[in-house]
Amino acid sequence: MEDIKQKLSQEKYTDKEVEAILERASKLQQEADLERQSINRSDLKAGAEEVGISQEFIDKAIQQLKSEQREKTKRKKKMLIWIGIPLAILAFIVIIMAVSVYNMLNGQMSIVEEKRAQLENVLQRRHDLIPNLIAVAKTSAIHDEKIIESISSVIKEIKESKNFDDKKKLEDTLSSLVQQLMTTMQNDPMTSSNTMFIRLGDEIAGTENRISVERKRYNEAVSNYNNLAKSFPNNIFRSIFGFPKSISYFQVSDDAKQVPKY
Structure with a gap:
């Protein structure tokens, strides 16, 4: 970290600008790490068992999520139709x-x-x-x-x-x-x-x-x-x-x- 600060200082950035750059870079890296993270169904099941959630409710939650996504898609299509027809x-x-x-x-x-x-x-x-x-x-x-x-x-x-x-x-x-x-x-x-x-x-x-x-x-x-x-x-x-x-x-x-x- 000190090497990065020193390098930025050599490029004539002020201390305040260096801190702002490092803070923003840290946030960007965290967002990138979250995007790269994924969880499959087996991992989800294992995690649920660890906190005492049965597979039945996990499956229901997945179905509800998919159903909500389908309904959302239908609403978008209906909206497009209602706008498109007039x-x-x-x-x-x-x-x-x-x-x-x-x-x-x-x-x-x-x-x-x-x-x-x-x-x-x-x-x-x-x-x-x-x-x-x-x-x-x-x-x-x-x-x-x-x-x-x-x-x-x-x-x-x-x-x-x-x-x-x-x-x-x-x-x-x-x-x-x-x-x-x-x-x-x-x-x-x-x-x-x-x-x-x-x-x-x-x-x-x-x-x-x-x-x-x-x-x-x-x-x-x-x-x-x-x-x-x-x-x-x-x-x-x-x-x-x-x-x-x-x-x-x-x-x-x-x-x-x-x-x-x-």
């Missing part, structure tokens, strides 16, 4: 909810895409009419070259744009420019009486009317999606599945809301 039911409910929410969001998103496609079709119809409108406008004595250039520029931007939100703003601008051009042309008696202009006016007015209808349907589909996406628990699953938080409406200026009459 968790399994909860997981099943969550999965069902997740599938249901996904189907609802995906279905409503499909409707939005469908309405968007229909809206883009009628917007394209307006684009198809504009070259003829510009051709007639250039024959007018009072046509506005700046408006014509602006219309051409906006159409080019629409074709180049990949973002539908940007396209919606550009389409609103285009609608206002077309109305300005038509109004200017109507002020020219020669142009306003032109058969081509009259026919184009009717076609553009009809197209603007269809655009208004399809825009309303698109916005209704967007509104339904947004309401669905923000409600609980849809908003939680929406973010998990990667659906957009909301979709912007197709907003138009007050002038564009009025269907023109030419």
